[in-house]
Amino acid sequence: MIKSVTLPGRLSGFGSTSGGMSGVKKQIDALLGALYPTGASLERRAEKRMPYPHLVYLTPVAPDGHTPAGETQVVAGKHLSENGLGFYHQQPLHYRRMIVSLDQGNGRWLGVLIDLTWCRFTKQGWYESGGRFLQLVPSPIDETPLSSASPQIDTSLAVEEFMSI
Secondary structure (H helix, E strand, O other): OOOOOOOOOOOOOOOOOOOHHHHHHHHHHHHHHHHOOOOOOOOOOOOOOEEOOOEEEEEEEOOOOOOEOOOOEEEEEEEEOOOEEEEEEOOOOOOOEEEEEEEEEOOEEEEEEEEEEEEEEOOOOOEEEEEEEEEEOOOHHHOOOHHHOOOOOOOOOOHHHHHOO
16 A cells, blocks of 8 residues: 655645646755755755866876876767866776867867866766866867877767767
């Protein structure tokens, strides 16, 4: 037997259509407030992540933290936030600190030093990694023609395919 429970003062008038969507939103908010009191959160991240289905260039850096020190790799972006980036790649990454180059359009590139903090192998045979941004740095892509950056992924595959992983 299924019992229904009404939270006092939380769901009164829930079945009524007089409140419209704002009424539904208020009631759902109240229900979630009861289930997850202040301090509890469904999302552990403090900042909002946005989908970022674009190609991203990663360049390893020397110990000084800003001098490019290896071959640039192309990866497929997944999520971008003010504090970090998540992405997919085909090969293991051998560096923890890298320069992320993000295309700003019109031939301009944003360079950000990233500290890669996690990596996992997906069941589709790809790696998913991410990290936190540390500081702005010059992008090595500004100084290198794109044709000389050797991509490590088959760019003919649609980035949207990776978003479903």
